Each structure stands twice: as C-alpha cells, then as structure tokens.
Amino acid sequence: MTSGRRAVRWLTWLAPALVGVLFLMVWEIWVREAGIPPYIVPAPSRIATTLARDWPLLSASLLVTVRITLVALAAAVVIGVSTAFLFVQSRAIEVSLLPYAILLQVTPIVAIAPLIIIWVDDPGTALVICATIVALFPMISNTTLGLRSVDPGLLDLFRLYGAGRWQMLVRLRVPSALPYFFAGLRVSAGLALIGAVVAEFVAGTGGTSSGLAYQILQAGLQLNIPRMFAALFLIAATGVCLFAVASLLSWLALHRWHESAR
Amino acid sequence: MNASAPSGPDDELAIALRDVEHTYASGTRALQPTTVDVRSGEFVSIIGPSGCGKSTLMRLVAGLEQPARGRVSRHAGLRIAYVFQHPTLMPWARVRDNVRLPLELAGRRRQDIDRVVDDALVQVGLTEFSDAFPRELSGGMQMRVSIARALATEPGLLLMDEPFGALDEITRERLDRELLELASRRNLTVLFVTHSLHEAVYLSTRILVMSPRPGRVTGELAVPDALPRPDDFRVSERYARLCGRLGAMLKAAAGT
Ligand SMILES: Nc1ncnc2c1ncn2[C@@H]1O[C@H](COP(=O)(O)OP(=O)(O)O)[C@@H](O)[C@H]1O
Ligand SMILES: [Mg+2]
Numbered sequence: 001m002t003s004g005r006r007a008v009r010w011l012t013w014l015a016p017a018l019v020g021v022l023f024l025m026v027w028e029i030w031v032r033e034a035g036i037p038p039y040i041v042p043a044p045s046r047i048a049t050t051l052a053r054d055w056p057l058l059s060a061s062l063l064v065t066v067r068i069t070l071v072a073l074a075a076a077v078v079i080g081v082s083t084a085f086l087f088v089q090s091r092a093i094e095v096s097l098l099p100y101a102i103l104l105q106v107t108p109i110v111a112i113a114p115l116i117i118i119w120v121d122d123p124g125t126a127l128v129i130c131a132t133i134v135a136l137f138p139m140i141s142n143t144t145l146g147l148r149s150v151d152p153g154l155l156d157l158f159r160l161y162g163a164g165r166w167q168m169l170v171r172l173r174v175p176s177a178l179p180y181f182f183a184g185l186r187v188s189a190g191l192a193l194i195g196a197v198v199a200e201f202v203a204g205t206g207g208t209s210s211g212l213a214y215q216i217l218q219a220g221l222q223l224n225i226p227r228m229f230a231a232l233f234l235i236a237a238t239g240v241c242l243f244a245v246a247s248l249l250s251w252l253a254l255h256r257w258h259e260s261a262r
Numbered sequence: 263m264n265a266s267a268p269s270g271p272d273d274e275l276a277i278a279l280r281d282v283e284h285t286y287a288s289g290t291r292a293l294q295p296t297t298v299d300v301r302s303g304e305f306v307s308i309i310g311p312s313g314c315g316k317s318t319l320m321r322l323v324a325g326l327e328q329p330a331r332g333r334v335s336r337h338a339g340l341r342i343a344y345v346f347q348h349p350t351l352m353p354w355a356r357v358r359d360n361v362r363l364p365l366e367l368a369g370r371r372r373q374d375i376d377r378v379v380d381d382a383l384v385q386v387g388l389t390e391f392s393d394a395f396p397r398e399l400s401g402g403m404q405m406r407v408s409i410a411r412a413l414a415t416e417p418g419l420l421l422m423d424e425p426f427g428a429l430d431e432i433t434r435e436r437l438d439r440e441l442l443e444l445a446s447r448r449n450l451t452v453l454f455v456t457h458s459l460h461e462a463v464y465l466s467t468r469i470l471v472m473s474p475r476p477g478r479v480t481g482e483l484a485v486p487d488a489l490p491r492p493d494d495f496r497v498s499e500r501y502a503r504l505c506g507r508l509g510a511m512l513k514a515a516a517g518t
Pocket of ligand 1: 287288290311313318319
C-alpha cells in the first residue's frame with residue numbers, strides 16, 4: 001500500500017471523528033450559553049454523566065435489546081438462507097411463496113406487533129419474532145439473487161466436467177452468492193435492531209420488558225430527558241457496532257477475491 | 263445424447279459431425295447443415311466472421327448444446343476439455359484450486375490430482391503463482407490458468423474458442439507460440455476457433471472456413487508443415503502465401 005492510500009484511510013476515520021467532536025462542542029456551548037434547561041435539550045456532558053450514573057440500569061436494558069437483536073438476526077439468517085435455497089431449487093416454490101415474503105416486508109411492523117404480542121405468551125419471544133420479520137426480507141432476496149447470479153461460463157464449465165446438482169450448489173452457487181449474502185447481512189443487522197426497538201415500543205407500555213426502548217418510554221414519562229438521550233445513544237452505538245461487525249465478517253470472507261471488499 | 267463410437271476405418275476420428283444443424287430457442291438459426299471431422303493429433307482451426315456459428319459448433323461438439331438435426335459422434339471415452347474466450351476462473355479459488363476443479367469433479371484420487379496439477383502448472387509456467395487468486399494475475403496469465411485447467415484433464419480433444427481474442431497482440435503471439443509447442447510436445451488434438459487468419463495459419467494443420475450467419479463450412483485449407491513450427495515460419499514467403507489464400511477463401515465465403 002502506498003503512503004497516499006494510507007493517508008486516505010486515516011482521513012476516512014479522522015474526518016468524521018473531527019466533525020463529531022466539533023458538533024458536540026457546538027452543542028455543549030450552545031446549551032450553556034443559551035441556558036437551555038436539561039429537560040428540553042441536555043448538554044453532551046450531562047448525557048455522559050447520566051449514562052455513567054444510570055449505567056447499572058441502562059446496561060441491563062442494553063443487554064436485553066442486544067440479545068433480542070442478535071437472536072432475531074440469527075433467525076433471519078437461518079430462515080432467509082433456507083428460503084433462498086428452496087427458491088432456487090424450484091421456481092414453483094418461489095412463485096408461490098415470494099408474494100407472501102413481500103407482503104411481510106411491506107406491512108409495517110407496528111401494525112403486526114400488537115397481534116404477535118397478544119398471540120405469543122412470552123414477551124421476549126414475541127419481540128424476537130417481530131425483529132425477525134423486519135430483518136428477514138433482505139436475507140431472502142439477496143441470497144436468492146446471489147444463488148442465481150452465477151457466471152454462465154462457469155455454469156458451462158461445471159456441466160462440461162460432469163458436476164452434479166449438489167456439487168453445483170456447494171462449489172458454484174454458494175460461493176457466487178457470498179457477496180450478495182453479506183450485503184444483505186449488513187442491511188438485516190440494522191433492521192433487526194430497528195425491529196427489536198420498534199416492537200418494544202409497542203409492547204413496552206405494558207411494562208413487561210426492560211429493553212432500551214422501554215427505558216426511553218419510562219424516561220419520557222418521567223421527563224428524564226438526559227436518560228432518554230443516554231438510551232438513544234446506546235441504541236445508535238449498538239447499530240454502529242452491528243454494522244461494523246457485519247462489515248468485518250464480509251471483509252474477512254471476501255477481501256481476497258471480491259472487488260467490493262478491497 | 264447422440265454420442266456413439268465411430269468404428270472401422272474411422273477409428274482415429276476424435277469427433278465426427280454429420281449434417282449438424284442448430285437453431286436456438288429464440289429462433290436464431292445459428293448453423294446450417296455442417297459436416298466436420300477431427301482426427302487424433304490434428305490441430306484444426308475454424309475461421310469465419312463473428313456470429314457465423316463458430317461457438318455454437320464448439321458447444322455442440324462439447325455436448326453443451328444438442329443439435330436440432332444431424333449427428334455428433336465422439337470417440338468412445340473421449341475426454342473433452344474446453345477453453346473459453348474468457349478465462350472463466352472461479353474468483354474465490356486460488357490458481358491451484360481452479361486447476362484442480364475438473365479432476366475433483368471427476369472424483370480422481372488426491373495424490374493423482376496433486377501430481378497432475380503440479381505438472382499442468384509447470385507446462386504453462388505458473389508454478390510460482392499457484393497460490394494466487396485470479397484477480398492478482400494479468401489477462402494473459404489468467405488465460406494460462408484456464409489452459410492449465412484444460413491440460414490437467416489430459417483431454418483427447420481440446421476445444422479452444424478464441425482463447426486469446428481479448429489479449430494484446432504481443433501476449434497473443436507469445437501464447438500462440440507456447441500453445442503450439444505444448445500441442446506438439448503432448449500430441450494434443452485441438453479444435454481452435456479464431457478470427458485471425460494469421461493465427462490460424464501459424465497454428466493449424468488444417469483450417470475450416472465458415473460462411474456468414476447462418477454459417478456452414480465452405481472451404482478447407484491444409485497446412486502440412488510439421489509442428490512445432492520454427493519462429494521464422496511466420497516471416498516466410500510460404501506463410502504469407504497461405505495467409506493470402508485463406509484470405510481469398512474467407513472473401514469468397516462471405517460472398518456466397
Ligand atoms: N444462447 C443463444 N441463444 C440465442 N441465440 C444465440 C445464442 N448463442 C448464440 N446465438 C446466436 O447464434 C448466432 C451464432 O452465434 P455464435 O455461435 O456465438 O457465433 P460466433 O461464435 O461465430 O461469433 C449468432 O447470431 C448469435 O447471436
Ligand atoms: Mg464465438
């Protein structure tokens with residue numbers, strides 16, 4: 001790697017970090033100088049101290065939300081990939097099921113969540129189901145597209161050398177699908193978190209769960225605005241971490257051979 | 263499949279196409295009735311304008327396409343290898359693993375595969391790059407990997423469809439020379455598609471000329487000079503004369 005490239009790489013970290021610091025500074029100064037009360041807009045320093053003070057409470061909620069998100073994401077990956085395999089095995093299956101997958105995708109989760117929460121006794125399970133529904137579609141559509149996006153030349157090659165259906169799937173379709181799968185994973189990771197938080201907002205009024213969305217609701221009722229911001233910050237940070245981990249996995253799997261991961 | 267073993271006096275035939283026609287599902291008529299024989303040890307080139315059905319003919323020979331009419335016969339147990347116009351390598355697999363693929367699909371024993379693959383990589387001069395990924399190689403090197411993959415199957419017939427068409431002139435000439443040397447060293451039987459008449463004359467023992475779409479074979483030119491040919495063959499008067507003759511045949515084919 002040239003030093004120029006390395007400089008560019010540093011800049012891609014440094015520039016956004018600088019913007020962030022600048023933003024926080026302006027925020028802090030504005031709140032102090034204009035005398036904005038913390039129950040309207042708290043200063044960043046205030047949010048930080050709240051985060052530290054309320055950490056026992058917030059970290060427990062964070063754990064709940066992260067667990068729901070990860071279980072839902074795992075379920076979305078397993079169900080999505082299996083469905084995609086089914087779809088490429090048979091056009092008939094795809095044609096019969098795809099409209100329902102799309103239906104699930106376009107129906108807002110806030111509209112379905114109350115039903116699921118009523119039907120499923122265990123609130124944790126209900127939330128996982130909601131988050132899975134939100135995260136599922138990119139896994140299905142991307143993996144299906146990937147499994148179908150095989151270089152026709154390679155398909156000829158495999159046929160010429162007598163590859164069976166199974167060998168074609170494992171040695172040709174699956175590797176061809178990996179870039180698409182990982183692109184889907186990055187989207188689904190974020191969606192799983194959104195699904196977990198949104199569903200908890202719907203469920204949370206019952207006070208049955210204690211994820212971050214519940215903390216935001218409670219803090220809102222108590223006009224504890226700094227805690228709301230602290231919880232919000234944790235949700236955003238979780239989303240960024242999920243995206244980073246998904247990107248890292250993608251990079252590990254693809255960087256040796258795929259253009260997207262140079 | 264229409265394959266059957268030619269027997270009797272045709273015993274040394276690698277493949278025989280009899281009045282083979284092809285029309286694609288889209289309705290495109292790609293090939294008029296065509297008869298082609300390739301004997302063991304021959305280096306046969308097919309030359310013709312683009313779209314005349316050369317690739318279709320190759321795909322029929324390989325069994326990737328079934329003829330609409332006519333018969334394609336292959337020598338019993340004939341192993342066919344195919345080098346496409348593009349290197350067609352698996353981008354996720356290292357050079358070595360790309361070359362191994364046909365042997366693994368054929369269920370060959372592991373020790374066999376290692377030996378044969380090493381040998382094929384030596385033949386194309388890529389031993390040092392056996393652990394590289396395709397995208398780390400130049401176009402010419404990728405094409406060599408593709409050739410190594412074909413050689414590793416120890417084919418009774420090697421199909422090559424404009425294999426060097428996408429490469430620059432210098433690389434192309436070098437690969438032509440290497441291929442010719444390889445063909446005579448391993449006594450390969452080759453069916454080679456090109457649209458360069460210079461390449462055809464330099465490489466082949468026999469050249470088939472095709473008419474424009476829908477194509478058929480309209481002429482044949484033998485190049486009896488022994489393989490491998492010396493470097494100065496390409497600047498000899500005889501070579502120029504053969505190229506001239508082939509050019510005239512192509513022009514005549516285009517007129518029909
Ligand atoms: N898979 C296909 N489906 C429909 N038409 C095709 C297909 N492949 C080739 N053709 C058509 O058949 C004709 C002959 O094609 P091809 O054999 O590739 O010619 P060449 O290799 O000589 O350039 C062309 O007109 C081409 O457009
Ligand atoms: Mg062609």
